Amino acid sequence: MSQLNGRIKKFLQSSFPPERMLRNYVKLSQTTCSNSRNDGIKAAVCEELGKPLKIKTLPRPSMEEHEVRIGVHYAAVNFGDVLQIQGKYQEKPRLPFVPGAEFSGKITQVSKGEEDFEVGDHVAAISLKPCALAEEACVPKGTIFKIPKSVPLQYGAASLTSYGTAWLALKRTANIQEGQTVFVSAAAGAVGLALVDLAANIFGCNVIGAVGSDAKAKIVLEKGAKHVVNYTNENIRDKVKELTEGKGVDIALDSVGGDIFIDCLKSLAFEGILVTIGYAGGTIPKVPANLLLLKSCSVKGIYWGGYAFKNPILFKESIDATLKYMEEGKISPVYTDQFQLENANEAYEYLANRKSIGKVLIRLT
Structure with missing residues (x-):
């Protein structure tokens, strides 16, 4: 564990602020390394902001x-x-x-004297600089996590950020207890489905998920939710009140912000907890403090990446725990891996247009 803390300390000494923890670490160097890929690697490259990615052949990244x-x-x-x-x-x-920060694959080379990893290990990684959309990446071992070989590689790429965030939000921030009623906004997104999966199948709670279509409602119910609210034709607050017989929910988790955040707050039970995870809707809400007073409730935030610096032991546990649950077959991420590297632009448009359910993956090998 001292080695892990040492690596985190080294990150802190860099010029990057903590909010960039989950963004970007690996630099695709112009220096080549000798092994089987002597002719370079294929990668999706952003050459101009706002323009389509280009598929190019780049020199192989050097390994430090x-x-x-x-x-x-x-x-x-x-x-x-x-x-x-x-x-x-x-x-x-x-x-x-080269864009992308989260990926999975197999180790093909390790540094001299390396003891924690070996060639052939299945791993998932979170980078601090763009690198994922390339056939190879060289990354610091502190950003890499082993995947049991019984767990599909897709799970690794689809789960680190979403399930790590969900586990911490439920376990640490909300102090979830078996039998509680939990509301999840944007329940068909990657983090939303992870929250539903863990709350229902690991923590034994009654889950209500909010979605924007019948197709998404079906997936959320299959993942373990007891009820869904279709916010395109139903009022969240009224529906939650109906489903809970006027009591409200013990925990609400919101990654949308704006009016949805306020609906979540108004849907809390007495002494309920609202966890804010993100603002995908584009509007950062203002908290009406009088509601906190009247309901004796609380609002908390969760920034998963911050734990890598402030509490690296818990950060690692959030990943280790979810990978263990996956190995045991208790949970599984929802994803689409229909896109290949050559279709990278289509994958980005698919997510940007909010067509996705769960995590969008690009297949490189």
């Missing part, structure tokens, strides 16, 4: 000390990645760059 080389099999597409290539994200990498 304490890094491992990974043959990338699946890369996740996240909303932050979409904003980044559009030039709308708060951090703008130097052009050109």
Whole structure:
């Protein structure tokens, strides 16, 4: 564990602020390494913000000390990645760059004296600099997590951020207890489905999920929710009141913000907890403090990446716990892996247009 803390300390000494923890670490160097890929690697490259990605052949990335080389099999597409290539994200990498921060694959090379990993290990990784949409990446071992070989590689790329966030939000922030009633907004998204999966199938709670279509409602119910609210034709507050016989929910988890956040707050039971996870709707809400007073309720936030610096033991536990549940067959991420590297632009449009259910993956191998 001291080695893990040492790696986190090294990150803190870099020039990157904590909010960039889940963004971007691996630099695709112009220096080649000698092994089977002497002719370079294929990658999706952003050469101009707001323009389509281009599929190009790049020199292989060089491997530094304490890094491992990974043959990338699946890369996740996240909303932050979409904003980044559009030039709308708060951090703008130097052009050109290879987008993507979350991926899975197999280790093909380790540094001399490496003891924690070996060639052939199945791993998932979170990078601090764009790198995922390439056939290879060299990353620091502190950002890599082993995947049991009985667990599909797709699960690794589809679960780190979403299930790590969900586990911490439920276990740590909300202090979830068996039998509680839990409301999840945007329940068909990657984090939303992870919340439903864990709350229903690990923590034994009654889950209500909010969705925007009947197709998404079906998936959320299959994942373990007891009820769904279709916010396109139903009022969240009224429906939750009906489903809970006027009591309200013990825990609400919101990743949308705006009016949905207020609906979640008004749907809480006495002494309920609202956990804010993100603002996908684009509006950061203002908390009406009088509601906190009247219901003796609370609002808490969860930023998963921050735990890598402030509490690295718990950060690692959030990943280890969910991977263990997956190995045991108790939970499983929902994803689509219909896109290949050549279709990277279609994958990004698919997510940007909110057509996805669960995580969108791009298959590279």
